[in-house]
Amino acid sequence: MTTRTMELLVGVFVAAAIAALVFLALQVANNSDATRGETYTLVAKFDNIGGLKVRSPVKVGGVVVGRVSSIQLTGEYYEPIVEMQISTQYDAFPETSTASILTSGLLGEQYVGLEPGFIDDFVMMLEDGDEVPNTNSAIVLENLIGQFLFSQGEEG
Amino acid sequence: MINALVKLGRNTLSVLAGVGSASIMLFQSIVGKPQPLKMFPLLIRQLYVVGVQSMLIILISGLFIGMVLGLQGYTILVDFGAEQALGPMVSLSLLRELGPVVTALLFAGRAGSALTAEIGLMKATEQLSSLEMMAVDPLRRVVAPRFWAGFISMPLLALMFSAIGIYGGFIVGVQWLGVDDGAFWSVMQANVEWGQDILNGFIKSLVFALVVTWIALYKGYTAEPTSPGISAATTQTVVYSSLAVLGLDFVLTAIMFS
Numbered sequence: 001m002t003t004r005t006m007e008l009l010v011g012v013f014v015a016a017a018i019a020a021l022v023f024l025a026l027q028v029a030n031n032s033d034a035t036r037g038e039t040y041t042l043v044a045k046f047d048n049i050g051g052l053k054v055r056s057p058v059k060v061g062g063v064v065v066g067r068v069s070s071i072q073l074t075g076e077y078y079e080p081i082v083e084m085q086i087s088t089q090y091d092a093f094p095e096t097s098t099a100s101i102l103t104s105g106l107l108g109e110q111y112v113g114l115e116p117g118f119i120d121d122f123v124m125m126l127e128d129g130d131e132v133p134n135t136n137s138a139i140v141l142e143n144l145i146g147q148f149l150f151s152q153g154e155e156g
Numbered sequence: 157m158i159n160a161l162v163k164l165g166r167n168t169l170s171v172l173a174g175v176g177s178a179s180i181m182l183f184q185s186i187v188g189k190p191q192p193l194k195m196f197p198l199l200i201r202q203l204y205v206v207g208v209q210s211m212l213i214i215l216i217s218g219l220f221i222g223m224v225l226g227l228q229g230y231t232i233l234v235d236f237g238a239e240q241a242l243g244p245m246v247s248l249s250l251l252r253e254l255g256p257v258v259t260a261l262l263f264a265g266r267a268g269s270a271l272t273a274e275i276g277l278m279k280a281t282e283q284l285s286s287l288e289m290m291a292v293d294p295l296r297r298v299v300a301p302r303f304w305a306g307f308i309s310m311p312l313l314a315l316m317f318s319a320i321g322i323y324g325g326f327i328v329g330v331q332w333l334g335v336d337d338g339a340f341w342s343v344m345q346a347n348v349e350w351g352q353d354i355l356n357g358f359i360k361s362l363v364f365a366l367v368v369t370w371i372a373l374y375k376g377y378t379a380e381p382t383s384p385g386i387s388a389a390t391t392q393t394v395v396y397s398s399l400a401v402l403g404l405d406f407v408l409t410a411i412m413f414s
Contacts, residue, residue, distance in 0.1 A: 003197065006204045013208045017312030020319035027341065028247050028322060029350040 039066060039085040040128040044099040044112070049080045050138025051110045052101055058084045058112045065090045068112060084112060093126045094119045100136035110138060178374040185295035185373075186303060198301040206267045206302065207309030211316070213266055214259060218317035221254060222246060222324025229325075230333050239335050243344030246325030247318075251348065251357045252413065255318035257405050260364035263310050264397035268372035271302055272393040275376030276386035299373050306369030307362075314361035356412045363404060368397040 049071060058066040066086035074081040086093075096117025103110050114132070117123070126132065229245045275298065278284050284294040322344075329335040348354070372393045379389035 003200075007200055009208045010200055010203045013203070013211060013309070014312065016211070017315050020312075020315040023319045024251070024315065024322075024354050025350065028251075028344055029348045029354055 038088040040088055040091060041069070042084050042086055042093070042099075042126060042130060042132055043081055044084070044132040044135050045074070045079045045081050046099075046101060046135050047079070047137040048140060049082060049110075050101055050103075050140060052082065052112065052138065053110075056109065056111050058086060058114055060090065060114050060116065065114065082112065086114075091125075093117075093132075094123045095126055095130070095133060096123055097126065097132055098134040098136065099132040101138035103139075174374075177378070178370065181295065181299070181374055181377060182303070182370055185299040188296060191296075195301060198297070199304055202301045202305030203309055206271070206305040207312065210263060210266045210309070210313060213262055214313045214317050215320050217258065217262060218250075218255075218320040219324040221258060221317075222250060222321030222326075223328045225249060225254075225321070226325035226328035226333070230329055230335065239329075239333075240339040240343045242325065242329045242335050243340040243342075244347035246329070247322050247344050247348050248353060250318045250321040250325075251353045252360075253405070253409070255314045255321065256357055256361040256364055257401060259310065259314040259317045259361060260368055260401040261398055263306075263313065263365075264368045264372070264394055264401070267306065267309075268368050268393050268397050269390045271306070271369070271372040272376035272379065272390045273386060275299070275302075275373065276379035276381070276389050279377070279379060280381035280383075280386060282381075299377060303369050303373055306372070307365045310365035310368065311358055311361040314364075315358070318357065352413075360405070360408050360412075363408060364401050367400045367404060371397045371400065 052068060052071065054068055054071060056068045057064045058068065066084050068082055069085045070083040072081055072083075073079065082099075093114065094117050096119075098115045098117060100113045100115070101110055102113040117134075225246045226242060229242050230239055233239045233241055233245070275284075278298065284298065287294045287297060326340065330337050330340050375389045375393045375396070379385050
């Protein structure tokens with residue numbers, strides 16, 4: 001076998017590997033803008049975060065706009081505080097917005113649903129590091145069942 | 157009792173001596189004044205032998221493993237009505253575990269054993285000694301290009317393995333069993349992360365490439381220059397590399413994904 005043929009085949013080999021990498025990077029991996037590029041931080045306090053995890057998505061109307069970057073307890077009452085990295089593409093949330101912890105589907109993963117509020121002359125926009133004032137905590141199934149059983153007991 | 161301790165001590169020392177001399181061999185062969193003009197043709201030749209000739213077995217096994225994952229995953233997931241999760245199941249298991257590990261095992265069997273036998277036979281027929289007689293360092297001339305060829309080509313083979321495996325899962329899941337095309341890719345894209353999954357899998361395959369090629373070269377270089385010696389060295393290459401890959405895989409997984 002001549003050197004030239006061998007070089008050609010090695011070239012094909014490397015090109016095939018690069019093609020595989022491009023396929024994995026573009027077709028298989030997550031490419032949404034919300035997880036890359038410039039982000040800014042919003043925080044929100046909840047009573048209960050349920051099964052929310054770091055890297056859970058933050059969605060507005062079902063569209064991913066950012067991710068949860070840290071979850072900690074804060075203050076003297078140990079409230080969970082959730083820090084979110086939001087894409088700077090979406091940087092105009094008013095301070096009347098609401099953050100809720102929702103579940104995708106019956107058994108799906110939990111995510112933060114951000115709902116933009118109304119805007120008028122007195123409403124400021126949330127900026128980097130601000131806290132989302134209105135929050136709805138996660139619904140814990142055990143508590144719901146407990147309440148249901150309790151109300152059943154009262155009736156009977 | 158004393159004898160048992162003596163035996164333990166002797167075995168420990170010989171293992172440590174083996175690791176030490178393997179490190180010295182690797183160090184001497186790859187560290188030194190770079191000679192790109194002399195090394196490059198040798199490297200191309202070894203890339204062809206080690207990489208290109210392993211490509212077919214890697215691609216075919218990758219395709220079939222992906223297809224089996226698609227088939228098995230579908231039969232389980234369809235019970236829960238969660239067959240859209242087939243995409244992430246196939247791609248995550250390939251990218252994180254099966255791609256690097258199965259490629260390393262196949263590579264040890266296909267290329268590692270060949271490297272050991274080749275170098276062992278070179279030693280038995282005193283080609284290595286002749287090189288030294290001609291003032292050519294066999295470590296630089298014979299071992300180094302083979303090491304780089306293995307270290308470069310195995311991660312590339314692992315990438316191909318994962319990519320074609322995912323395509324195999326796509327063929328079985330979407331085109332045969334009827335999982336929705338859009339859901340297959342989009343749920344996959346929502347769950348696979350570039351850094352967490354693809355990059356970590358690639359780092360894994362780099363580590364495996366280092367270990368497998370290193371063991372193969374060391375076993376060949378220190379093989380007893382007789383027929384049974386070379387045959388034993390070849391067997392040891394496959395056994396030790398497979399064990400090292402599987403053990404290291406657990407350690408790396410524990411570090412990367414826990």
